[in-house]
Amino acid sequence: LAKTTQPISMDSYEGQEVNITCSHNNIATNDYITWYQQFPSQGPRFIIQGYKTKVTNEVASLFIPADRKSSTLSLPRVSLSDTAVYYCLAVAGATNKLIFGTGTLLAVQP
């Protein structure tokens, strides 16, 4: 499984768009990129997954360039409740087990 690297922390203000970039230089051909969100004292929550180009759902967009060595999670118009840790993961294989890093702590201020 590819190792992912993302910033330790980011700050933002309410109403702004937040982009969190993750690098995965050693991503394998069959790896998917997934993002999870975790609030304190709760289990992680799936946000989005993608293989290449752009994927959008009701909460976020995921941009993966053609070389797939990085990906960017975009959160539109964040609110205070988006303050959480965001994990970028490369996932593949029959088990679909998740290998988490330390994640990015996003702090949204008023």
Place this chain on the structure above:
Amino acid sequence: DTGVSQNPRHKITKRGQNVTFRCDPISEHNRLYWYRQTLGQGPEFLTYFQNEAQLEKSRLLSDRFSAERPKGSFSTLEIQRTEQGDSAMYLCASSLGLAGVYEQYFGPGTRLTVT
């Protein structure tokens, strides 16, 4: 369905005691995972079940740890002779196990404190 549930939510035990945690996955999910999370770190994979079969175990899972999923529904994780280093949040997750779908649904976790 109310999602993945875990019991107990909190457990305080003395070093050397045995503890058992229970996870009830979403009913139609055939895959069940256990993870462990310590403060400031992301969750670490422990083990995984496809129905009742335990298909993978992490090297983190020492001989003191055992997990079961006897009928392919709920699962239990037992830690024998607990040590202070076992103090952590134990997370359970379940998924449908569809090819190319990597969404796992996590429970609220069981926080273990070993004194």
